């Protein structure tokens with residue numbers, strides 16, 4: 058049987074094997090929710106980079122740029138990190154380069170994987186279906202906050218493991234942690250997360266509606282997938298094939 062594992066923070070990813078696995082990168086608030094929204098709204102590709110300098114350099118080559126640090130948009134870049142800014146119809150067909158505090162760092166650190174896909178509640182069922190129907194072991198890679206684990210990413214990992222019961226086996230305590238967190242939270246995720254560090258951080262910045270949106274399941278039926286260093290719509294590949 059295929060196996061599934063959960064990495065609670067990018068600081069621990071070296072302890073998990075990524076080679077030969079599908080790695081699902083998770084940054085519910087808000088990087089992977091933004092990426093899902095961007096691809097669902099027709100952006101051509103997303104290049105995730107670790108540093109502001111790399112982001113700026115691709116901007117000079119004509120990419121649209123998005124940069125966030127500590128929850129705030131960085132001055133001098135086109136976009137910040139709100140999913141609502143990616144619903145703008147004028148962004149359709151555009152290539153974007155993105156750097157965020159944690160989400161893009163987790164993507165960069167997933168580099169040895171067989172495949173990298175983007176997970177969020179917004180595309181929950183698309184992620185689950187993809188993982189169910191492919192042959193490889195899976196690592197759920199939670200972006201957390203500056204190396205520490207967080208509740209919302211772990212919760213999502215638990216929700217996916219729960220949905221895949223019967224398709225995957227597991228034996229790590231990080232998986233049980235994620236599952237039990239999900240069972241505690243599933244009937245009221247917003248209420249469960251009210252005291253969490255990043256919800257409090259975003260609320261302190263006046264960012265409220267993003268939180269509720271990012272916790273909504275199945276708004277979009279898309280799966281951003283890494284191809285040649287860029288995240289693209291996996292469904293576009295099927296249309297071409």
Ligand code: 3SL
Pocket residue numbers: 084086087088089125127128129138157158159160161200
């Ligand atoms: O850290 C990240 O990658 C961001 O998602 C954080 S924030 O939600 O934009 O503050």
